[in-house]
Amino acid sequence: MASAVIPYFPSASHGTQQEKGYLPGLNWTEAAAQIMMQMQQVDLQLWGHSGRVARYAFLLAQAYGLDEDAQLSAALSGLLHDVGKLALPVELLCLPKRLSTAERTQVESHVALGVLQLQQLQVPPDIILAVAHHHERWDGSGYPSGLRGISTSLCGRILGVVDVFDALSTARPYKQAWQPQAVTDTLNAMAKNQKLDSILVEIFLSQVRSRML
Numbered sequence: 374m375a376s377a378v379i380p381y382f383p384s385a386s387h388g389t390q391q392e393k394g395y396l397p398g399l400n401w402t403e404a405a406a407q408i409m410m411q412m413q414q415v416d417l418q419l420w421g422h423s424g425r426v427a428r429y430a431f432l433l434a435q436a437y438g439l440d441e442d443a444q445l446s447a448a449l450s451g452l453l454h455d456v457g458k459l460a461l462p463v464e465l466l467c468l469p470k471r472l473s474t475a476e477r478t479q480v481e482s483h484v485a486l487g488v489l490q491l492q493q494l495q496v497p498p499d500i501i502l503a504v505a506h507h508h509e510r511w512d513g514s515g516y517p518s519g520l521r522g523i524s525t526s527l528c529g530r531i532l533g534v535v536d537v538f539d540a541l542s543t544a545r546p547y548k549q550a551w552q553p554q555a556v557t558d559t560l561n562a563m564a565k566n567q568k569l570d571s572i573l574v575e576i577f578l579s580q581v582r583s584r585m586l
């Protein structure tokens with residue numbers, strides 16, 4: 374018999390489950406699986422995005438030449454990179470408009486919220502670091518820490534590339550999916566403007582072309 378999903382986020386208004394709980398007795402991989410099941414129930418779009426980011430991160434880590442452990446780490450980081458959003462009001466993530474400054478600050482808090490939750494689950498530090506860094510930018514203009522260049526972990530930079538790719542190439546409540554050429558052009562422009570790691574962008578786009586992602 375399938376076990377019930379144990380709600381992980383005690384303060385989540387994202388969905389209907391409000392029961393308090395920190396997944397006692399589960400190791401972190403079991404707990405992560407429970408979180409993903411919770412995500413599937415409360416936000417299908419976020420769940421789909423997380424799965425695709427995990428797949429792309431795995432492929433990019435592989436194409437970059439990382440070993441199998443690092444490839445797996447990249448995939449798991451992709452799966453968990455936005456878990457902090459489960460602690461935010463679902464309405465906030467679905468606003469079909471440009472966010473106000475206050476709303477944007479609240480959305481950006483998903484990084485710190487996710488890191489906190491993953492630390493409580495004792496998720497491996499390299500995965501937590503990647504989650505902490507997935508919105509940093511090469512030129513220091515990202516958040517939450519404004520890290521520059523390789524101060525951002527490699528896996529964090531991998532997530533940065535594939536997260537943007539998926540965000541642009543799929544529909545959201547506030548926008549339609551972009552055409553493949555526009556997505557490619559934007560990623561190249563972000564590499565040129567030092568927003569994303571240019572080597573990772575080049576490798577990923579070559580994968581996109583060869584695999585027709």
Ligand SMILES: [Fe+2]
Pocket residue numbers: 454455483507508
């Ligand atoms: Fe994110």
